[in-house]
Amino acid sequence: MLACAVVAALPAYAQDVATPGGRADTATNGAASESAGGASPKLLDRITVEGVATPATSLDSPNSTGSRLGLSARETPAMVEVLSQDQIQARGLRGSVEALNAAPGVLAGQLPSSPGMTSMRGFSGGAIALLVDGVRQTAAPLITRDFDSWSFERIEVLKGPASVLYGEGALAGAINLVPKRPNFDGSAFSALAGWGSFGSQRYALDANLPVGDDLALRAVVSRRSGDGYVDGTASDATSATVAARWKPSDTLDIDIALDHFEDDYDTAYWGTPLIPAAIARDPSGLVRTGNGLVLDKAIADRNYNVGNGVQDGRSDWLRTRVAWQLGDDLRFSNEFSYYDAHRRWLNSETYTYNRRSGLLDRGTTRIEHDHQFWNERATLFSDATVGGRRNRASVGVEFTDGDFAVMRRFGTTTAVDPFAPARGQVSFDDSAINFPGAGNRVDFDSNTRVASLFLEDALNLTPRWLLLAGLRYDRIELERSIRDFNTGSVSRFERRYEPLSWRLGTVFDLTPKTQLFAQYSEAVAPVGSLPLLSLANSRFELTHGRAVDVGIKSSFWQDRVDLSLGGYWIEQDDIVTRDPANANVSIQGGRQSSRGIELSASAALTRALQVDASVAVLDARFDELREAGGVNRAGNVPPNVPERVANLFASYRFEGVPITLGGGARHVGAFYTNNANSIRVAAHTVWDASVAYRLPFGEIALFGRNLTDAFYADWSGGATDQIVIGAPRSVELTFKVNL
Template identity: 55%
Template structure:
């Protein structure tokens, strides 16, 4: 965990975020957020929970990547599987039900797009809880996560740099320069490089990122922002996880994960790599972004967002590992997967802040057009089996197993949308907000040599909510919303699933947002219920047939607190309890899974952080505790990962030119596992105890 930012760090903080000066607590409830609406509402005014992880908080929590940052947010869990790093769970749903945004622009099919990236790149991360299809289209049933990169600022020169070294030969270097170009322009360059040898054998990896942005104000009412962001990752022989093995075979059995027949995770395999020795996992991604804002008058603003995304990725590995009780070996499958992704998004809109009959009314109307093109090559086979305790990993493909026929496919998803939002102050204390969005989706996929899938969809999403000021800084809110989710990933949608309609979701949420004790405490509390209808199930009268008609739901409570206990001590805490289940799901053989918990969903998630700055010496201390509850990996709930708790701590000394920090993670050396995304009986083992020393400077 990093420490509270020192005073000179305020030069680079988001000017929209207020700092109280009491234990350096930020008033994030009063920060405007574009993620919760396009109306300029603050987090307090939005009739939903919008969690903000500011640049300062990300540093304080010690989050080196977007994945680590999300794991500090209320109610969010985000793992680091090799196939889809950073795909989160939230409010009882995961995968295609959690929307992903980059600088406010929706990213289609997050499971394909998601990658781990250095948190240094981001000004803040905003998380909108609950259905967000009304803002961002299909696939945002549980909420949306907005990664907001650093952008240029007018009128000031600033420089920041970071260098760190830690366990597992981990190096991190980063820089950030903002330069004004006269009174009406500024340019900003941000870059980072990180490498690690990893705690698992032969799992070296590198992350490289660079961003250049230009801000222009050629006229008083016109603002133009253009940027180019490049990200590259290279995991070489990536860790694809550790398989369950019989307890009788394990040399140091644990209950971190268990399965039927006495299967366990063996501590002795914590640092064992089962991938082939020449595995490849890498990607190169380029985002080109532009945003134009023109104030037509004091009340009306025209804006346009235009973005283009391109990414090339390769996965050439042994991926799925399973224990063979007959041979006592680990059997391995292999695969070649390539992705060629091109995505274009155009979003014009007009917004206003006007009076209607003496009442304040904020509105936004607009359209969105996107074109997603995807090409993939997929080839699967098997390779040699290996001794679990002395694997001779070999090279790709290395085996004699009969390969499956290669799958070469292309897909195109065209989406045209119109949307409208409105927030009307019925009184100065009572806000009524609502919105609607209609999507026309044109989907096509070709699977070589002769399979062609074409399908059109149309769907309406909407929400209505209200916020009432009980006191100036005590708000009650409630919201009802409807959302849409496809039955599977559009880019890999099968011919069988393409015949199904979009699933629908609805949510009811109510809660409280409050600041009190002279703004020394922020508190949010929310209770919710989300249901998804028409998921794919089996016909109860003929289990050989797949039909729509299943249902899954979740209900939960989220509590978040930030408190300046004294002028030197701050405590941040959050706690989430949820109950997620399949209300109706029949699988092959007519087996009902009703009442079971969907995979990857923990019942509880909690974080507790404390930060203390001494008065007489420039020394700061911090400590943090994170708890993630247990989860299942299969619909039958027969394979379970146990919950875990980790503790971090840090000590830092401030100099005139920066801050030197010594940081420890997982100080109790807890042994735990996380989701792997490739097999129900295969898990990512959590990192052991580690230390790191870093120097951060700002001018």
């Protein structure tokens, strides 16, 4: 799947930080340079405080996720979090999973079926859109991977419904991986090498080369490998991107990038099964169940996957962007991308304790993906004066065509002893003997075509009052065929959806550096991933979501502190539930909701001391949900949704000595693994620290992770009674060169 440093097409003012009319300039005179009101005061004017560091992430930096109008985080009526490459490197965040876990209010898991699955604001998986440089990737849970963080300039997280910007499936927010891009600032080269616990190794290169005044080239390459902290779970991942940027004139900017990504997890770790407390040799209190099952520390490093297991993926991505300045107030942007990927899972993924035999019953799975799609988006941007007030607007069309072919096979293999598993090898040959029974040997083919029209406008009603509105219409056409080779049955169906998403928000300047914001938005999401929609679910319409966001953003103490405080409410209607009058019939009529408060702050307390902190508190519930047998789940918490997440990171840079100390903690509250809330995973806190020695040409750093060797879980695995154990204490030494 993609990748890592693909260059796509953001509006030039979001990438170069150009002026509203597109003229190259600095951020202080750029598109986001004015206050919410438009003329003055200028919210993005930088104030330099001599002898005092400024926060690493500024509310005044333009972001490409919360809007297509080049608005800053301060001008966006929603919570937008940004992790810069400098922050990522300082904290030693190696992959996108670790980076997202450092983002306020986000939980990301290393789930083998979808490495990088996320949970946010009470929702997870397909309710969160994945973007690469602002371009939405279809069916995010299918293509997400643990990308190397070296590839990205920054990672942006937009909280709340984002269908108005990115279409269906963005109910809880959007994550935007913004890759490094060629620039004209001069030749630059950086490299990184790292070695650590569990045989981990990491190597990365980044080279930027301007060729004359109108052409710049960039290559970004990285490779990670390791033996894993569970038996037999070696893995490696490689990404490589080559990109070019051509500016034949002051009004024309062209980008093209080709990215390759691959990973191979060998016999992947699918989680540790729960076993009866009576046989556990070192039972932990990490998991609480109602049926006497526990998580046994004695088997935490066991791998129950078959010895010839396979989990790998290969992808190539071509992206292009053309930005054309048509006039002082008008800009046109065209983005095109093509994606081609192949993924395989040949494993034993589920392990269930059998009380009769005292063994773990194991299933087998063979799934293969052949996935292609292309995306075309054309946008016209305007930054003009209407009635004496600044008005920023965009209108555009977007087309996506995706083909998705899937082989799905399910069977069983030999049971194993929980304490001494003889993993063995199995045949994954495609036969009814290996995968017997209806529904266990099926091929799917899907074609999803989407045509969209979107509008967005930011009008300065007064010099201190900004009104933001957005509207998106999608025409979605889905064609699916399902062939069951064991029964000989073939089914085909077509569906068409025409959702309308919209938002209305406002930002008001209490002072030039303090803004109140509010927003109402409506979004849509399918009852399941569209490319994998079952025949039974094809009769259902899209679910609908609505949300309210309110909050305040402020910079104070001579701009040494950036603070964002927000509250929200999200509700999703029409989720699939059972008919109260007939528990054997599924209908739309369920509902789930979430409400919460989020606080994030970045403070330069002294010239040497920088502190970043965040806390997210939420109340997520199924308001109406009945499952098989008519069991009522109303009031229960959705799975893999912690209701408390907090982060703290501090760094101290010594004067006169080239040493920087860093350290912090991440707290994740308790969560459940199923809708029944019968399995509860305890909260955990993980402490990390680092020391870095600065060199004239780079840096040597030592990172210590999970210093207290906490025994914790960060996600549920292949089944609700399998828990993915987090990594134990580890260290890593890195050497970085900048030339």
